[in-house]
Amino acid sequence: MLLTLVAFVAGLGLLIAIHEYGHYRVAVACGVKVLRFSVGFGKPLLRWQPQGSPTEFVIGAFPLGGYVRMLDEREAPVAEHERHLAFNHQSLRARAAIVAAGPAANLLLAVLLYALVNWGGVQEPRAIIATPAAGSIAQQAGLRGGELIVDQAVGDGERMAVRSFEDLRWALTRGALDGEDVRLWVQARPGAATREVLLSLAGMDASEADARLFRRVGVTGPWTRPVLGPLTPGGAAERAGLQSGDVVLRLGETPIIDGAQLREAIRSAPNGGGGLTQTWRIERQGRLLALPVELDLVQEGEARVGRVGAYVGAPPELVQVRYGPVEGLTNAAERTWQVSVLTLRMIGRMLIGEASVKNLSGPLTIADYAGRSASMGLSQYLAFLALISVSLGVLNLLPLPILDGGHLMYYLWEGLTGREVSEAWMERLQRGGVAVLFAMMSIALFNDFTRLLG
Numbered sequence: 001m002l003l004t005l006v007a008f009v010a011g012l013g014l015l016i017a018i019h020e021y022g023h024y025r026v027a028v029a030c031g032v033k034v035l036r037f038s039v040g041f042g043k044p045l046l047r048w049q050p051q052g053s054p055t056e057f058v059i060g061a062f063p064l065g066g067y068v069r070m071l072d073e074r075e076a077p078v079a080e081h082e083r084h085l086a087f088n089h090q091s092l093r094a095r096a097a098i099v100a101a102g103p104a105a106n107l108l109l110a111v112l113l114y115a116l117v118n119w120g121g122v123q124e125p126r127a128i129i130a131t132p133a134a135g136s137i138a139q140q141a142g143l144r145g146g147e148l149i150v151d152q153a154v155g156d157g158e159r160m161a162v163r164s165f166e167d168l169r170w171a172l173t174r175g176a177l178d179g180e181d182v183r184l185w186v187q188a189r190p191g192a193a194t195r196e197v198l199l200s201l202a203g204m205d206a207s208e209a210d211a212r213l214f215r216r217v218g219v220t221g222p223w224t225r226p227v228l229g230p231l232t233p234g235g236a237a238e239r240a241g242l243q244s245g246d247v248v249l250r251l252g253e254t255p256i257i258d259g260a261q262l263r264e265a266i267r268s269a270p271n272g273g274g275g276l277t278q279t280w281r282i283e284r285q286g287r288l289l290a291l292p293v294e295l296d297l298v299q300e301g302e303a304r305v306g307r308v309g310a311y312v313g314a315p316p317e318l319v320q321v322r323y324g325p326v327e328g329l330t331n332a333a334e335r336t337w338q339v340s341v342l343t344l345r346m347i348g349r350m351l352i353g354e355a356s357v358k359n360l361s362g363p364l365t366i367a368d369y370a371g372r373s374a375s376m377g378l379s380q381y382l383a384f385l386a387l388i389s390v391s392l393g394v395l396n397l398l399p400l401p402i403l404d405g406g407h408l409m410y411y412l413w414e415g416l417t418g419r420e421v422s423e424a425w426m427e428r429l430q431r432g433g434v435a436v437l438f439a440m441m442s443i444a445l446f447n448d449f450t451r452l453l454g
Helices: 002-029 080-085 092-120 165-178 211-217 236-240 259-271 325-351 363-376 378-396 404-417 423-453
Strands: 034-048 056-070 122-125 148-154 182-187 194-199 228-231 247-251 277-284 287-294 296-300 303-307 310-312 318-321
Touching: 002 034, 002 056, 002 092, 002 378, 092 325, 092 378, 092 404, 122 165, 122 378, 148 165, 165 182, 165 211, 165 325, 228 236, 236 287, 247 259, 259 303, 259 310, 325 378
Parallel strands: none
Antiparallel strands: 034 056, 122 318, 148 182, 182 194, 228 310, 247 277, 277 287, 296 303
């Protein structure tokens, strides 16, 4: 809990500070007087003003936002000798640059964070796929499990190397959500001849990037050895005489290829998957054994599932993914662009009803993932922060009047018509923007509680 709180506050504070610093830095460069730079709202916990600087720096009690307050005649009277320092007296180009600098800073930070992950390297599962789910797109395409994915191409895109399972998952996510087929170049085993496989994702009705989506595609996880781990005392495995370290070869007449297939076979046993009592053929320290195993029956929601009372599947094989200086930076920029485009497409699809609003996440989910990623290591935490930084930058560019994108919308109108948006229209649009943002936040919080309590 403490790690989750620290990771959330530190990460969110960094992203907000960078966002506001973008506004601040460009405002100062354009000759605007900045009165306050605040990270967080509410009662100031810490405040200081460097000698000779007109800016007061503040850290507020509530870290869910921030602001840069500039000299502006629309907010307070401005002395005649300082009018040239006021924001509202700057050129249209300068005002637009100041407003756009916040989201731009978040996107640049994402590039830097992704680059740091690329340069430092990270341990990720090797791109060897588990047994595809029955009837899935991957199974219909001829994949059987245990194949090494060497390269991939989304739609008409270029063929690119797959360094890890995360690369594969990202390609499948893009293909499914964008409605584009994905081509894979696979090897039945390392060093074997490569063949091309087409996953027909163009016709998928993908409204959410969740576990059900990957189950429909058929690529649910990396390949793992079908070995048993620690046993639950008194569980089905212990009663049958199974031991930790046993490699499962067959369940009844079904050959077992990997841990994912074994887990699914156990779960589905009560529902036409072979029954609760089966003969397991296993390998134990070089010996082949056949043991009758009676699974436990557990009610899970409305479904009945089988349980063996043991950890099933070994950890996946890992590879070190690391990029060189130039390649790491290029890849980081490409990833930032791809995530930005995907985020915009998902928002657009949610607006027209083609994607579920369940994709919206609020502070509780973000905090939960911040803690999980931090517990997994620095690289995973930095990658998580990069993803949130992209989201923060893109969301702030949406044309909602209360956001930076709304102000840029005003400036676009001013540039096209030669006159500013009237105060009456500004007030109406502001109220509308607050209402839309409040609705989005309410849905996000509802999704948070549904995920965490479900």
